[in-house]
Amino acid sequence: MQRVCLALPTMRACPDTIVDLAEEAAYAVATFGVEVHLLVLDTTEAAEFAKNAAAVASLAPTAGVFVHHLGNAEQRDFLLGVAERSGAAADPALLLDLMLPQGVAYGSCVNRLFLGATALGCTSAHLRNDDFDYQVVDGRKMFPIHHELLSIGKPAGEAVAGVSVSKLDPADADKPVMLVSGSFIGELNVDIGEIKELDxxxxxxxxxxxxxxxxxxxxxxxxxxxxxxxxxxxxxxxxESVLGVPDIWDVYMCNVALDHRAYEVLPLLPSLATLGSDYAVLHALVHAKLPGVIHKRHIVNYYTPERRIGAGFINYQLRFVKLLLSMLYLYPVYGGMIDLGPGMLDERNVLKVEPILDLVRGSAGWDRAGNEHCLDVVDSSYRKLGGKYVELADVVAERRQQLLDEAQEDAERWAVLIESWAGMVAAAREAGLGTGGPVGANG
Incomplete structure (x- = not known):
């Protein structure tokens, strides 16, 4: 039986989202006859964790759906064990920090889901977020997993039967579908709409x-x-669903299914507090010209209020600044991927890590002049906006050198993680993550 992982990282109380995901999992079992492991990796504490745990405990038992709700301690034990058994040259404590840092790390939380899915023996990971809703049509929720399970992991020539439009090059018929994605509707997926309204x-x-x-x-x-x-x-x-080589603009990391042959090769950037650090594997698949499926079961994006006032505002906007700085190191990698194209694939049409690792290593020494200019523009722009943005500009100015250093260190740390990833994947597969329990039980 096909075993898949419906995966949710969360850093806030989101009981309604957990209930919705359990419904999507039950739909997948009823419609496709798969076994679904609902994996919730939760970095909340105390009262917020208790709310999520209560939501998990309240779920009605559903045959074929297994739930795993792991808090910080459980994740740390699992990841440290994986790091210690990986055989990697890097220190296990460093690998643990790359996987479970103190603070928000978008790429790291998805990397944890990838290793969790591997440990559970799943062949694909279906990623969601804790601040979204499903579209509802005629009273029915439009679950993305419907299109994901029609195609993920299949040879593209077989996946043709499950899509409404095929733009598949016949030469790609034997290549596997490793990516199925929809997009989002609603608010911008980066919370900077207020800036556009102001100026x-x-x-x-x-x-x-x-x-x-x-x-x-x-x-x-x-x-x-x-x-x-x-x-x-x-x-x-x-x-509608379309099979062919996707455009990078049509994929969205919070509404995506990935085959294990993608995420078991390439981890995401472990950048701390940096928006957009979780897209590298999507770029690799798209630029390698692998066929994928794009559908219209877009999720509905919304904002949580803590990111718009006080310290929450400053912290979130700093993540945006770090996104801007990260591009100095990412664009050489993405550009190199475009140049390599199908050259990133081995004889099985699976990603090769070596050419990607070479690109990452090469980007880490990039001249910082571009980021110096970037921070100059950021400073003048925020000061033009006035109000709370002046305070934000002051914070960015105070941390200028730190921000520049962290952007380069993130590129260097990504190389370390890529070098260690194959051993960590093997260790996770060997370790397992328990059999879990049916929905309604804490795995």
């Missing part, structure tokens, strides 16, 4: 900082217009 020109100046600097200005401006918007306010129409 559209400042918004353009800031967002332009994350576009490739080698592009012509016209192309950079066009990228600004589509950045962070997803499918916009697109109303749900036909339940």
């Amino acid at each position: 559209p020109e400042v918004y353009r100046d800031l967002v332009r900082l994350w576009t490739p600097p080698v592009w012509p200005q016209e192309d950079r401006d066009a990228m600004v217009e589509v950045s962070f918007t997803g499918a916009g306010d697109e109303a749900f129409g036909d339940d």
Whole structure:
């Protein structure tokens, strides 16, 4: 029986989301006859953790659905054991810090899900987030797992039968579908809409900082217009799915299924407090020209209130600044992936880690001048906005050297993790994560 992992990382109380995901898991079992492991990796504490645990305990038992709700202590024990048994040259304590750091780390939390899915013996990971809703049509929730399970892991030639539109090159028929994704509707997936309302020109100046600097200005401006918007306010129409080589703009990390042959090769950036650090494996699959499926079961993105006031505002906006700085090191990698194309694939049409690792190592020594300029623009832009953005500019200025150093260190630490990943995957597979319990029990 096919075993899949429906995966949720969370750093807040989200009992309603857990209930929704259990419903999606039950749908998958009833519709496709698979075994679903609902994996909730929870870094909350005390009262918030208790709310999530209560939601898990309240779920009605469902045959074929198994739940695993792991808090900080359980995750730490699992990951340290994996690091110690991995045979990696890196110190186990360093690997543990890359996987479970103190603070928000978008790539790290997904990497933990990847190892958890491997330990559970799953062949695919189906990623969601804790701040989304499903679209509802005629009273039915549009579960993305429907399109994901029709295609994920199959040879593309077989997946043709499960999509409404095929743009598959016949030469790619034997290549596996390792990526199935929808997008999102609703609010921007980066919470900077207020900047656009205050001053559209400042918004353009800031967002332009994350576009490739080698592009012509016209192309950079066009990228600004589509950045962070997803499918916009697109109303749900036909339940269409398209098979072919996806466009990177059509994939979204919180509404995606990945085959294990992708995430067991390439981990995501372990960058601390950096938006957008969880997309590297999607870039690798798309730029390698592997076929994937894009569907329209977009999730509905919404914001949680803590990111808009006080310390929460400062912390969130610093994650955006770190996103801008990270691109200095990511664009050489992504550009190299584009140049390599199918050259990133082995004879089985699976990603090869060596050429990607070479790109990552090469990017770590990139000249910082671009990021010096980036912070200059950030400072002047925030001060133009006034109000709380002046305070934000002061914080960025105080941490300028730290931010520059961290951006480079993140690239270096990613290389360490990639070098260690194969051993960690093997150790996770050997260790397992317990059989879990049916929905309604804490695994």
